Amino acid sequence: MSHVPRVLILPGWQNSGPEHWQSRWEALYGDERVEQDDWQHPRRGDWMARLEEVLLADERPALLVAHSLGCHLVAGWAEHSQHTGRVQGALLVAPPDCEREDFPPQLHNWRQVRRGRLPFPSLAVLATDDPYGSLERGTELAQQWGSDLVIAGARGHLNAASGLGDWPEGRALLDQLSRST
Structure with a gap:
């Protein structure tokens, strides 16, 4: 079995468009x-089942790179899967506050947030001005998940609108996470 991990990109709601750093990392x-x-x-269950399917389709270990709702996918999946040992680590970028009053109704089955400690190393990256979740709520989630925390400054939702381009700082964080596992 190869020990070089593959990197799995986990976009959030509505996927990541061509200018999003996740799409750029694919390319x-x-x-x-x-x-x-x-x-x-x-649907949380459908997304969790798909992540499990992709992880089991390849015996190599994986690094998960989640953005927004993808962070909650990681937490929900880790709570239920018997295969968390296949994950070497997770980069969790801009997890939204799913319990906000103005949370979109089509995301209703994500409102119950999974707060258990992740069984693999993780790094949460938060902006100070994310419109979908306060720094306070993001920090609380990171602590509950057992994630190390990086504050990225005033960068919005850390998405294409944030003007991150290829986001080399994020890739450096993933490399750091990979080396620490």
């Missing part, structure tokens, strides 16, 4: 996106 580094059947009306 630059050959990372693999976990494609979901329904990006508009995501």
Whole structure:
């Protein structure tokens, strides 16, 4: 079994468009996106089953690179899967506050947040001005998940609108996480 991990990209609600750093990482580094059947009306169970399927389809260990709702996918999957040992680590970028009053109704089955400690190393990256979750809530989640925390400054939702381009700082964090496992 190869010990070089593959990188699995876990976009959030509505997927990551061509200018999003996750899409750029696919093109630059050959990372693999976990494609979901329904990006508009995501069902947690369906997304978790798809992640499990992709992880089991290849015996190599994986690094998970999650953005937004993808962070909650990692937490939910880790709580239920018997295969968490296949994951070497997770980069959790801009987890939204799923318990907010103005959380989109089509995401209703994500409102119950999974708060258990992740069984693998993780690094949460938060902005100070994320419109989908306060720094306080993000920090609380990171602590509950047992994630190390990186504050990225005033960068919005750390998505394409944040103007991150290829986001080399994020890739350096993933490399750091990979070396620490």
